[in-house]
Amino acid sequence: MSDHEQEQLTSEHSQVSSFDEEGVRQAVRLYLKSIGEDPDREGLLDTPDRIARASREIFAGLHQQPEDVLQARFKVDTEELVLVRDIELYSVCEHHLLPFHGVAHVGYVPSHGTVTGLSKLARLVDVYAKRPQVQERLTKQVADALMDVVGARGVIVVTECEHLCMSMRGVSKTQAKTVTSAVRGIMKDPALRSEAMSLILQH
Numbered sequence: 408m409s410d411h412e413q414e415q416l417t418s419e420h421s422q423v424s425s426f427d428e429e430g431v432r433q434a435v436r437l438y439l440k441s442i443g444e445d446p447d448r449e450g451l452l453d454t455p456d457r458i459a460r461a462s463r464e465i466f467a468g469l470h471q472q473p474e475d476v477l478q479a480r481f482k483v484d485t486e487e488l489v490l491v492r493d494i495e496l497y498s499v500c501e502h503h504l505l506p507f508h509g510v511a512h513v514g515y516v517p518s519h520g521t522v523t524g525l526s527k528l529a530r531l532v533d534v535y536a537k538r539p540q541v542q543e544r545l546t547k548q549v550a551d552a553l554m555d556v557v558g559a560r561g562v563i564v565v566t567e568c569e570h571l572c573m574s575m576r577g578v579s580k581t582q583a584k585t586v587t588s589a590v591r592g593i594m595k596d597p598a599l600r601s602e603a604m605s606l607i608l609q610h
């Protein structure tokens with residue numbers, strides 16, 4: 408198996424177990440102790456519970472599939488580009504468990520007039536963002552889901568993010584933005600791709 412196939416296997420198809428709230432609470436107490444804090448001081452008493460509740464939200468995408476949010480599909484007489492720009496995105500980098508955040512631009516060309524609801528594109532971004540991630544994989548997974556689940560003829564996904572692991576620590580570059588893209592199907596056609604890119608870049 409190639410490295411690429413191995414990476415896909417471990418990050419996309421590995422078994423996800425159910426959310427263990429008590430496990431998170433215990434881990435946070437241990438973490439606080441290990442950084443030299445006192446988990447029993449007043450200000451920190453409820454922190455393990457807060458982090459457990461917040462983690463349920465932040466990592467909700469681990470327990471969702473694209474099919475769960477792409478159910479709204481209907482017919483509109485169009486086979487033209489549909490693009491939702493500047494979809495806010497909050498995710499967590501799997502290397503440091505620190506946030507990365509920014510925007511996603513998601514465009515697709517429907518097949519036989521089958522479109523999905525506009526809000527569903529944003530929900531799809533969340534399904535993949537609310538997991539421990541790397542930005543490249545997030546971008547690719549959104550594109551692949553639109554091709555596979557909605558049956559799009561072509562897709563373009565561009566994400567622009569700031570990684571807190573690069574700004575609040577480590578290399579400390581606060582202005583650096585990471586841009587990744589995934590282009591599928593007929594969107595690879597240079598004219599269509601450049602139409603989509605010019606719409607995406609209209610800030």
Ligand SMILES: Nc1nc2c(ncn2[C@@H]2O[C@H](COP(=O)(O)OP(=O)(O)OP(=O)(O)O)[C@@H](O)[C@H]2O)c(=O)[nH]1
Pocket residue numbers: 500501502540541542543570572573577578
């Ligand atoms: N390609 C990619 N890299 C990421 C992403 N998020 C974080 N990283 C990088 O993952 C790398 C992990 O590198 P390591 O050398 O193992 O970790 P580190 O010692 O904490 O690295 P520094 O951040 O350079 O201090 C770093 O270069 C991060 O910038 C992402 O979404 N995509």
Ligand SMILES: [Zn+2]
Pocket residue numbers: 500501502503504505570572573
């Ligand atoms: Zn990181």
